[in-house]
Amino acid sequence: MGKRATILDVAKKAGVSKSTVSLVLQNSSLVKQQTRDQVTAAMETLGYVYNRSAAGLRGAASGLIGLIINDLRNPFFTEFAASAQMCFARQGYSTVIANTDEKPDIQAQVIDSMIEHGVSAFVISPTYGGEDRPFDRIERAGIPTMQVLRQVDERTDLFPFASHDYTAGGRLAGEHLIAQGCRKIAFVGGIEDRPITLERMSGYHEAMTAGGLAPQAFYGRPSRAFGRDIALHLAKEHRDIEAAICFSDLVALGMLSGFAEAGIRAGRDFRIVGFDDIEESSIAYPRLSSVRCDSALFGQNAAEAMLAWITAGKRPPDQKRYDVDLVTRQSSLWEERDV
Incomplete structure (x- = not known):
């Protein structure tokens, strides 16, 4: 008996990533029809059989959000991440949170790993630098992705950006x-x-x-x-x-x-x-x-925008800026009470 074809064999035959094959198997609308046809043809050629129950046990289906943060040591980003995660949880979504520590290679590795594990969406506060283009891999995988707080990819028509003014x-x-x-x-x-x-x-x-x-x-x-x-x-x-x-x-x-x-x-x-x-x-x-x-409110707003995208097809605007205000206290206006 010959070796049973795997999802990796299908991906190689079709010339796509493993995550793209997974999306096709999940009947995701995010995959273009031409790509879907390539994957389907590869499955037929290889005789690939999808074990849906095993896939369910691996937890690789929908309901998982990838939240990637450039510096979780900074309380500002920690509060944002916690607020977003809680908002996702209230709607029944689990969140995988990763800290890239401002390292482009770690960011690329984390993105690849989360794609392989079948996340439904990404919310990324990206790090700067690096020779590769990790967002290209996300585009090929067809996963809805928001850039938040920092913009490193100019294609906001693909990766909407939200931040403060x-x-x-x-x-x-x-x-x-x-x-x-x-x-x-x-x-x-x-x-x-x-x-x-x-x-x-x-x-x-x-x-x-x-x-x-x-x-x-x-x-x-x-x-x-x-x-x-x-x-x-x-x-x-x-x-x-x-x-x-x-x-x-x-x-x-x-x-x-x-x-x-x-x-x-x-x-x-x-x-x-x-x-x-x-x-x-x-x-x-x-x-x-x-x-x-307001990082907590921003985290909630970002999560709600992503949920509207993946559950109702309501895509966030290409760019969104939230208002800020100035709180004056003793360090610039010496008084015994806050103003």
């Missing part, structure tokens, strides 16, 4: 500090020339230009350690700088620590505004002013 946030922060009488305001944190950095800086540039002021930036990995180091550097080398808008709250919280170490009173001697408004911003001392990007 970061430009408005930077502008609000800049206008607030200028209204407090600050004239030497720096932007601190973020990797230089990355789209997300440029976007968060753009509103800051608008506010500075409108006020006839010169922008100044200090780039670096958006972490507490970088924020602390920059605060110590400013305290020693740039005493003329009066305020900072930080790429993220993690950078801003690091700056609070660094200035405390240097004997500079944040909020009085130096004003700071963060970005994201993670929970710790409201309990730090001094309490941190921040551009609020």
Whole structure:
């Protein structure tokens, strides 16, 4: 008796991926008719028989969402992921969550693995860089996919993008500090020339230009350690700088620590505004002013948009930006109560 044909044999014969064959077996409408015909012809040629009960035991059918996050160590992304996962769960969908740790090779590996395991959809906050194009593999597999918070693939007609209005946030922060009488305001944190950095800086540039002021930036990995180091550097080398808008709250919280170490009173001697408004911003001392990007609500909105797509065929818009607002606290407006 000859060796029984497998799904991998069918994929090789048809010139498609294993996940595409799986979608055909599930009678998914996501697969083009031409591809479906190729796979069906390969099955007939090889005499492939689909063991549906075994496939059910493997759990490779629908109902599984792939949620891929670039940095789960950052509380902002953690809150987003938790909110999205809970929204999916309420509708009976299980979620596989993966952290890529800003590594393109890990991102590609995770995407391939989730495709092989038959996820019904992807929600991806992608990492930057890498020579390959992981979204091409998703396109070939025909899996509905949203890019969130960061856009790395320009084909939003295939991979809709949703994020916050970061430009408005930077502008609000800049206008607030200028209204407090600050004239030497720096932007601190973020990797230089990355789209997300440029976007968060753009509103800051608008506010500075409108006020006839010169922008100044200090780039670096958006972490507490970088924020602390920059605060110590400013305290020693740039005493003329009066305020900072930080790429993220993690950078801003690091700056609070660094200035405390240097004997500079944040909020009085130096004003700071963060970005994201993670929970710790409201309990730090001094309490941190921040551009609020409601990550929990955003996670719910993203999940609901994906559910509408895969259950009702209502595709999200190519691009969607959610409003932000500025929460002023002691670090930029010294008072004993929050404003």
